Amino acid sequence: MMTAPSADRAAAAVAERAPGFVPRVGLILGSGLGGVADRIVDPIAIPYADLPGFPQPGVEGHAGRLVLGRLGGEAVACLQGRVHLFEGADAADIRLLVRTLKRLGCEILIATNAAGSLRAGMAAGSLMMLADHINLLPMNPLVGPNDDAFGPRFPALDEAYDPVLRDRFRAAAGAAGLALTEGVYLAYLGPSFSTVAESRAFIRLGADAVGMSTVPEVIVARHCGLRVAAISAIVSPSAGVETAAGSEATSHEQTLAMAARAGEDLSRLLVAFLERLSNGDRR
Template identity: 50%
Template sequence: MNMEDIIRHIRQYVSETPELGIILGSGLGDLAAQIEDPICVNYGDLPGFPVSTAPGHAGRFVFGRLCGKYVVCMQGRVHYYEGHPMEKVILPVRVMKRLGIRNLIVTNAAGGINTEFQVGDFMLIRDHINFMGVNPLIGKNDPDFGPRFCDMSYAYTPALRRLAKDTAEELDVILHEGVYLGCSGPSYETPAEIRAFRILGADAVGMSTVPEVIAASHCGLPVLAISLITNMAAGVLDVKLSEEEVLEIGARRADTMQKLVRSIITKL
């Protein structure tokens, strides 16, 4: 894998420098359709780049203008559970950083642990718990991206969280704030695990985001992250969990999520 080869390939199609990176989670990829004058670059066309196989993930970068800003949007991410090593999971973040982005917005679909949440709610992530069993920065450190030991105290940038909360209030959108716990997946968690995670202080659980945010923090990118609660986690309700429910709720709440994200982008 050669970072410069990836950048060189992208620059064959994209000359403008994106100022904002956006990662779209399960069922939330339609925001990319609102990008003006889009230039699409498939992950599979990039040398050494991981290909997304998760349902509802198109697997491509989309470059163009959104709310007056030139952006690069990941229409679908890659996950550890797909069998990709962590260095590949965080590669897209490092590519976007190398392309020039100055802020990163991350979205995901998550299971609600906090019993005050309801399916379809939004949660602003203020912190996370890494329960994936691995850290993406393990191995030789690349000082071009960041220091050997990366501070995570403000991984979810306070100023961007304030902006998101103010914007949600203006739009009359309920935006909870809480802690996201990342698991490796791909199996959903057991009811016993969810009870344990609640004791640990987690409000929502999912299978992404944590590695990407660690990588973003490592290379000094300000991060805003929002979860869509697409289901209540195992044991909260007496129902089976399914990926169909995740995609259905994502589609149902996509318009509101897009409205919130677009309004935030306008103010950045």
């Protein structure tokens, strides 16, 4: 049986900075969505550089901090920024980030991302809850010897996105007066944005939104027994996808600007969801 000293060491370093704090929910904030962390009450912020083995994000809009505290009354551990495969990150980096949340005591992972719309009418600035995903990344983070300390060799992903948590998000969105669509997220490597032909191919595969992250984290989380939900902030139509406002060239600057706008609604949604958990709805 393999051990996981890196996740244990990182969790121990966190415990030294926040003794006795046990988060129930882990959050991963995507491009331009780091402002959600600003709403955490009594925050303890730890730079990734201070945590053994933690990778350093290299993309603008990813602060690279672990923020502990309470959001919506619930104890959370928030990864303010992620690393991407296109940056040169590898499977071990992604495993460490997620498994550290598990070692800290998290039971639920909520992943967020900025994504391009593949569905006509799903406008920039809107929120989409992931119902499923398609992995077109050139890897699976569980390739290699299995770490039995975390999970089985062949984890099931037929309910990668927890149905009960999705029900809770629908209820939270309704209570907060927010529109929340649902769909399939497709992950590909990047960092170039998709071509028109690629967008058409993704649509034929059944995808509703496309991005460059999230799926590896979800796989690792399910492997180690975390319940998962995920929300995409739609920042632009993908190439060749027409919207009511027409289409325009996609850029990272546009991604950050639209994610910041969508981040306000995302913050409200997360707070409403976490308030329900904090008030006893822990199904």
